[in-house]
Amino acid sequence: MKRKVQIGIITSMILILATSCGGHEDETKFNLEEMTWEEILEEAEGSEVRFYGWGGDQAINDWLNGFLAERILEQYGIILEWVPMNIDEILNKLQGEKQGNAVGTADMIWINGENFYTAKTNELLYGPFTEVLPNFVAYIDSEDVEVRYDFGFPTEGFEAPYGKAQFVMIYDEAQTPDPPVNHEEFLTYAKQYPGELTFPAPPDFTGSAFIRNLIYDIVGYEQFIGMEADEEVVREAIAPAIDYFKELKPYLWRSGETYPATIAQLENMFSDGEVRMVMAYNSNLVSQRISSGIFPETSTSVIFEKGTIGNGHFIAIPFNSPNKAGALVAINEILSVEVQSSKYDPENWGDLPVLNNDKLSQDERAVFNSVELGKGALPQDVLLENRLPEVPAPLVPIIDRIWMENLLD
Amino acid sequence: MKKQTSRAVLVVVALAFILPLMIILLWSVTVSWPFPDLFPREFGLRGLAQIFEEGSRALESLYTSVKISLWVTILTLMITIPGGKALGIYDFPGKAFIKIFALAPLIISPVAIGMGIHSTFIRLGLTNTELGVVLIHIVPGIPYGIRIFTNIFELVGNQLEEQGKVLGANSFQVFFHITLPTILPGLISAGSMIFIISFSQYFLTFLIGGGSVITFPLMMVPYIQSGDRTMAASYSAVFIVVTLCGLLAIEKVLKLYYSKSSGIAGAFYTRKKVKS
Numbered sequence: 039m040k041r042k043v044q045i046g047i048i049t050s051m052i053l054i055l056a057t058s059c060g061g062h063e064d065e066t067k068f069n070l071e072e073m074t075w076e077e078i079l080e081e082a083e084g085s086e087v088r089f090y091g092w093g094g095d096q097a098i099n100d101w102l103n104g105f106l107a108e109r110i111l112e113q114y115g116i117i118l119e120w121v122p123m124n125i126d127e128i129l130n131k132l133q134g135e136k137q138g139n140a141v142g143t144a145d146m147i148w149i150n151g152e153n154f155y156t157a158k159t160n161e162l163l164y165g166p167f168t169e170v171l172p173n174f175v176a177y178i179d180s181e182d183v184e185v186r187y188d189f190g191f192p193t194e195g196f197e198a199p200y201g202k203a204q205f206v207m208i209y210d211e212a213q214t215p216d217p218p219v220n221h222e223e224f225l226t227y228a229k230q231y232p233g234e235l236t237f238p239a240p241p242d243f244t245g246s247a248f249i250r251n252l253i254y255d256i257v258g259y260e261q262f263i264g265m266e267a268d269e270e271v272v273r274e275a276i277a278p279a280i281d282y283f284k285e286l287k288p289y290l291w292r293s294g295e296t297y298p299a300t301i302a303q304l305e306n307m308f309s310d311g312e313v314r315m316v317m318a319y320n321s322n323l324v325s326q327r328i329s330s331g332i333f334p335e336t337s338t339s340v341i342f343e344k345g346t347i348g349n350g351h352f353i354a355i356p357f358n359s360p361n362k363a364g365a366l367v368a369i370n371e372i373l374s375v376e377v378q379s380s381k382y383d384p385e386n387w388g389d390l391p392v393l394n395n396d397k398l399s400q401d402e403r404a405v406f407n408s409v410e411l412g413k414g415a416l417p418q419d420v421l422l423e424n425r426l427p428e429v430p431a432p433l434v435p436i437i438d439r440i441w442m443e444n445l446l447d
Numbered sequence: 448m449k450k451q452t453s454r455a456v457l458v459v460v461a462l463a464f465i466l467p468l469m470i471i472l473l474w475s476v477t478v479s480w481p482f483p484d485l486f487p488r489e490f491g492l493r494g495l496a497q498i499f500e501e502g503s504r505a506l507e508s509l510y511t512s513v514k515i516s517l518w519v520t521i522l523t524l525m526i527t528i529p530g531g532k533a534l535g536i537y538d539f540p541g542k543a544f545i546k547i548f549a550l551a552p553l554i555i556s557p558v559a560i561g562m563g564i565h566s567t568f569i570r571l572g573l574t575n576t577e578l579g580v581v582l583i584h585i586v587p588g589i590p591y592g593i594r595i596f597t598n599i600f601e602l603v604g605n606q607l608e609e610q611g612k613v614l615g616a617n618s619f620q621v622f623f624h625i626t627l628p629t630i631l632p633g634l635i636s637a638g639s640m641i642f643i644i645s646f647s648q649y650f651l652t653f654l655i656g657g658g659s660v661i662t663f664p665l666m667m668v669p670y671i672q673s674g675d676r677t678m679a680a681s682y683s684a685v686f687i688v689v690t691l692c693g694l695l696a697i698e699k700v701l702k703l704y705y706s707k708s709s710g711i712a713g714a715f716y717t718r719k720k721v722k723s
Contacts, residue, residue: 140569
């Protein structure tokens, strides 16, 4: 008798589990075309917006949780919740939710490059939405290559510009009064101080960018724009650069037999005085690191005379965002003069603004000019004049692979 | 002579555990600590200040973490005590197989388990909820609970329980006055183990919690990954202190409770202790 009751309970539990797998079909439809901006504002008021992105930098986290969240709450009564999470984990989550046809939790994601390419081709994003945003129309040059393309892949209004980054190399002036500004000088410098230079190996984002920057310096960047993603074509194009890396290798840290795995490791090595150079895909990182006491006071940033790679980073809205109206309002606010200038301040973050200078009024331009650049950073106009475009997104993993095949044992 | 060697071993072991902890504590208040220096050059409270500032997200997540881990501990114990008892005392066909099967969550990678359960939880509407996170945390705790309780019940047997029944106690009385007190040491070690396992989950939490449920490791891991040593050490220091407090609390509460309800099982337990 008891047995039978137990079996009965277990079978009914299994049945309940099995039958409740019906799924949730109530996808919130959100018709942008039919709504005016005022209606969107109204819909968004009092809601909660969840913003997902890389959360490894204390300064950025504090700015998002502090200034940005407060401002958006004050202006629109929207609660902005910042969720630190790596982009590949976010994309996995979205992919899972797409298969399960579920409403998501993320309303905004911080994204660019290959990840945007993956997200857009897998239809994980909502859009196009940028033309709806008043600040996008007012302040952004929609014809700008850096707005229209992200690592050579058309954005088509599925992501809004968030900030701009540019690659810089950082040296301690006290140690290196005359830092190298091209690949030949870099090699000479490495020979002069064997074992004291290195860079993170790909797939580290920054290390991979450094390799592309040296490739640009050796073979020029023009040929990569629009190059087809064919391994043989790429291999041939970068052959002289691969030879250069082979020549450089024995003079690197630990004779190039191993490389730091992440940029974080290299940063720690630089602040510990183990290497003479560190690099950053954020031109103002140096001043932020100096003021936190991590880098020496005399650290300074340098770019190659032929220029360094720059890219943009963006904000997109996931296809299953539960609060698209709130996301639109928050993104619009991020494109305001106040938020962009606060973000540009190295005390907060030091990220380059995305607003078009020609579209700004005298007063608005003055706001940006009044932002004081910190120690060791290069001014915005110097950077922009020496800014090179990124290679198309599909080429990035190919270049990384060829480099690894040739330089890692 | 023998005493001296064992003392030396003890010191080495203690250092091996304590030194890394000291370094974490030191790093949590360090501003700069260049390579050849034996001690940090400059101290500051950047990390700890961020954790303990007013309205801090870190403290909020700490509260969520403790709450979830306590629930997980209670629920996992409720599952593994009967499970361990069945495996430790009774004989039934397929017992050896089930014993190994109970360890499956340790053998199969949590990524694989998590992905599978994730899609089921989506259909059940359990993703992005604290309940979902509690349920998924039970999975990695089960093997430890089952293992510990199986061993305990193999040692203790069920004669005492049967004696209680013969003397007229009902099932509840037997469980609370005989079973629980006799398995107390296992209860403490399994409980602490399960608490720690749940408290340190990162991947399963973010997968099922989807960023709606933010636990302490979710705030901590990005700093460890990005290599900000001061922040990572500050979070780790708080993490260690809280888990230690959690463990002490579990042990104290259980011991206090069962030292009062001594009775026959208490006598059994003290007798055993004296013997060993």
